[in-house]
Amino acid sequence: MYKSEQLAASLRNLIENGYWKENEKLPSLRQQVETSGFSLITVMNAYQELEAQGLIYSLEKKGYFIKEKNIKENHPNNIVMNDNIKINSTVFKYLKSIQSDNIIPFGSAFPDSQLLYSAKLMQMLGQKTKDQSTYQQTPSLPPGHFELRKQIAQRYSMQGIVTDPSDIVITSGGLDALNLSLQVLTQPGDYILLQETTFYGAWQAAEHLGLKVISIPDHPEGFDLEAFKNAIEIYPIKVCWLMLNSQNPIGYTVSDELKYEIAKILHEKEIYLIEDDVYEELYFDQKKPLSMKYFDQQNRVLHCSSFSKTLGAVFRVGWVYAGPFTEHIQHLQLMQTLSVNPLIQSTLSEYLSHRHYEKHLKNLRKNLKRLKLQYFQFFKDHLPENCTIEYFPSGYFLWIILPKNMNSHVIYNQLILKKISIAPSSLFTRNRLSNQIRVNCSFEISENIQYALDQLIQCVQMENDSLNTGQDQSIV
């Protein structure tokens, strides 16, 4: 290997590990000669090599700078090709920051536990704990507890999706189901398609598996069909990972007509879909929205869901309707998570076999609807006029769009000092505009919560005022 290649390789390593920020200046040629001990010509060749590889760019008389690596190409319809995704450490830091017990959890992804653990469910768990026969069974190995899979299969059938328990694999939560599905369907370097603003777990999984992500822009109807069609024409997309019901973080539910259109295209192009449907039960209207699985004629949809958003983290059991991929998923499980807690599986199966779950869901929806409307009204009345609040009749998140020049991370930083969490949009999108926040509105408005809401408003107002003042000054 030439010396210049050696130097280029070690600089590349530093760049890819985030040693320098995007658009940051690299050491000058002279500085690099001094620190590396290589000759000027070697250093110049190394920099030119990195420029040719698209990692850095040069500006005349200014030097070399780090290229914006996440976004390589922009297409019509704002389809974006994202590779070299780096989000895991951001999510890790964020989740650590909101973990302390006394934080007011507007940033949490779980509904308030007060709404989740029904007395009946906890009583059943208590009984199961005392029952010796529960411990003698070994049905926890993949694909999971048969009775639980049967109950889940029946729930699909209630929606017109005829299902056999053998199509279903029980997993350690929804995220496990999604990750296993993605592992089964992809190899490093494959192209997958995501919605631009989406659950960070999808970005993390793509980073972890070394996938290239094509993202399509957010759309008022929840899905940009034209951009989707274009993306599929331009790139060899293997898998789409979509969330179309009560989408996290924005909250919309895509219409059945649009779902049908998407399904038709997936069918024609023989593309797989991983459907994230963990909020499927949290609709406020009379009728449960259909899943994409409903339209799946070719067994190309892997439908993933979970009990964690309806019954809480203690019952964090998920599943994937994996159809022909059940074997493969089980193989992966045997090497990774191995098994899901048998006591919890057994309790869930009993709970579902009565009408308890239905009753609980009805109550939960009623409470979430009431609380979401209360929060919506509060924000509408108190946030500055240049903010928009997206309200959709499902789930427990409000998506607040702050003025374009406001950075939601600044609001997050200020609030976390006051022990209040929110979820800034940088967790969910690679888009440079980061002026949205997700607020969990499942908490009864107690004195504490009211205080936190007031702080949030005050923070946004102050930031808004200072940005406006700054703007005025710059105009003058």
Ligand SMILES: Cc1ncc(COP(=O)(O)O)c(C=O)c1O
């Ligand atoms: C959209 C979405 N998908 C999947 C998951 C993971 O679900 P679970 O907690 O069951 O692993 C979450 C959790 O926050 C989520 O918000």
